[in-house]
Amino acid sequence: MTFILNTFIKGFYLFRSGIAIFCFFLIIASGMDQALCESCPSSEQLQQTIQSVMKRDVEIKGIRATAYKGLCEVHVRISGRDNILYTNQENQFLVFGHLIESSSGENLTRKALEEYTRLSPKDVQKLKSYTAFSIGKGPIELFYVTDPQCPYCKKGEKILKKMAEASEVTVHFILYPLSFHKGAKEQCISIICDNKGLEGLESEYLSENQCTQGKNKVEATNLFMKEKGITGTPGYIFTDGIIHTGLLHEPNLRNRLGLPPPKDEAPPQKHEAEPKKLKHPVDSKKK
Incomplete structure (x- = not known):
């Protein structure tokens, strides 16, 4: 060469x-x-x-x-x-x-x-059916793929919770238990069946309630993720269909969403920079 x-x-x-x-x-x-x-x-x-x-x-x-x-x-x-x-x-x-x-x-x-690996608009719409719960009422939507036992997922959850509480984003949580995490599937089903939401995810909630609705949602989620080549967590799926696997630190996530950098953080460094954010008509909810 x-x-x-x-x-x-x-x-x-x-x-x-x-x-x-x-x-x-x-x-x-x-x-x-x-x-x-x-x-x-x-x-x-x-x-x-x-x-x-x-x-x-x-x-x-x-x-x-x-x-x-x-x-x-x-x-x-x-x-x-x-x-x-x-x-x-x-x-x-x-x-x-x-x-x-x-x-x-x-x-x-x-x-x-x-x-x-970008999802089609039709596949993005399907994600709502795999959502276990949502937090926030912000104008920008995204989907967060997580596992109750994933340590890096918990770091991402804290960032998203902070942004949701500031009414900057609406986050749809998709529970995707990885096969090597013993009991994670049962935890995901319990969180869905008992409507435990983010609190249940944070505490790694588990109960004997393994309802059919929860089982079906988790199994359907697993099939969809594997079909799309998503094999790990955490994962971010943006409304333009772009998938990012791996933890995004707050400056990088905010940059990707078109939000200003956090006041207490430095802007994203070049070597960590994500591809330029894509403008898409469904990135924001209509008020």
């Missing part, structure tokens, strides 16, 4: 069958020569390459050239989870990591993945 890359090594080098897989963040140097790839490997070529290296089933969801000479972007689903990896025109290597634009600090990999 003719462009320059500054690299932060974030893991290890793994060599199999002459293919180097690099686990790192790529920081693109300013002034890089930018040009579209003339071509990218076929899905058949990539399927064979990735499966031979990873030794598991991989679904190729999409392949496209990037704006950087010789670099191709591949959208894959591995073990039910969506990922982005990179290769070149000759399929000589696979790169797992994040592409960061040095001039703006924008995470191009996250931006691409969010566009690939």
